[in-house]
Amino acid sequence: MAAPPPGGVVALNSKRPEFEQGGELRFRVGNNNQRSAAFDLTGPTGEEQRVAFRLTGIASAADTQFGPAEEERYAIAPRLTWDITDDTSLTVEAYLQDEPEGGYHSGVPYEGAVVAHNGRKISNNFYDGEEDYDTYERTQRMFGYSLEHRFNDQVTGRQLMRYLNSDVVLNQVYGFGWVSPESNELTRYYSGSDESLEAWTLDNQLEANISSGFMDHTLLFGMDYQQRENDVSWPTGYFPPINAFNPVYGSAPIEFYAPIRERHEIDQTGVYLQDQIALDNWRFTLGGRYDWVNIDNANRDSGDTSSLSDTQFSGRAGVVYLFDNGVAPYLSYSTAFTPTSFVDEGGDLLKPMEGEQWEIGVKYQPNGSQNQYSAALFHIGQENVATKEQPTDPYRAVGRSNPKG
Template structure:
């Protein structure tokens, strides 16, 4: 279990290598200059089939119905699986994502869209945000699995993750003035970075006490989350929703944040899943977090 607010992420499900060669290529095009390409390649690397690979990648470029809005998205996810022995397997996988959004839509006031406005209807393609947001994420790790026998197994995983949010000149509407056409805005620059390290070891065993079957799990979870945030807020230039002038300089600084937080975690888990009958299971669990 990977811990993340508010309740955690139960599992990451990724596409795994296939023993038979597999090749998939797709291209898609649509309205608003929408273009997307995707590949999914898999198969054995060596003649014995002990080393398998899989590569997923996609790229998307599109505009939107709102003025000037555009996004680009690149994802690359390679996986290598190595059979180290008859009962031992090592899987190394990673993922990289780069998302860029330019002048993305942050909405319009209700007066002039949902409700009537004495100046008329605000054009639905009107944009009030002139900022850009770039998000890059990297994840890499391994999973080592070993079966001692039919009933007992061991697995160890490590994962490193990095996420960076870089936003410049993001305008957020705050108030529509009484003239029902001038929108006050904020102007925000931010950089938010997350470094996540996660090391998990589990031992799983199956046994019976009389007619009752047990599935016993011992687990250790070690993690560190390093988060740094830099934020500058300014008073934004007002914008006329019916006759906008873009590129106006922002005003004075209204707020600043420069922080760094490091959270270390150490968790222990003991769990016994007991099958009393075919239709009745009992789960006993003890989890300790430090």
């Protein structure tokens, strides 16, 4: 239950094994030579049917709107659930993904794309890179388990563990603004990245459902720990400008700089407590989390090191009223704490990002319908946000010192 950054997160749930036989095959084709095939198989195994499996996989590929850039991905995810007893279950899972082609990740200036530049607009098929220098490859491997035990009808304990290993190689030539207001040429930079990430996460939870007469409580208490080690190599350089309206390719680099080679390590421990309260048609949520974080950075060439130890409390509160007609107005408030491994011009680690969010809105689901509608107003404030002006600039922290301002 790590505190999410302001704005929230997208909730993604893995498909879990089911104790009923099922399966699906899916094939897709589309423009830009898109094609994919996927499968999803699940069901019980053994005579006692206390074990169920799930196996999902996908292979996909496509051209892109950017010249020679392509996309290609392969993934497979086996999962196994074992109902050890009526009250205890164990799910083990793995996820393997390989992307030999990762598409293209550049952009063009507002002036020239949305509004005209020197009376002309850039084609949406414009490619500002160089085929001989643009690559993107990524491999991910994830293994984990989820152990759950129900002590009684009110109390359930869980332990979740995840291990992730990821390798990414990125080389890209990209445009970065017009050479001058009168020019039709874009300045071009080169940036590369060769990264290897290894991460562990362990989360222990205890959930209790308590009825206190006129109120029902769902209490969640937990402690989690995560460790990340990231080895990076970041080369940079310059390429000749390119005419955005009449591009000519085949340029060689003007200059390459020696890569920045660093090792980043983050250890974070957190404890959290949350109470979800049901009172007639009212629903209240109160939660708090306290984190201890240690960050160490090392330059693998110079041997220079920097470190940071910090602690932070973050919390959230929310209320919603459930009308009988499916209308549910709500109000929420949350704070956030996100460590970073970026360093400033002096080689010191930036302080963790802190944020605050207020949100008010309404959700509506008509009775007897699966349709859902929502509208919201929110205010987000952040400080210590890592940013930099140019690709070769050092990072610096920006943001208001008072997010409420």
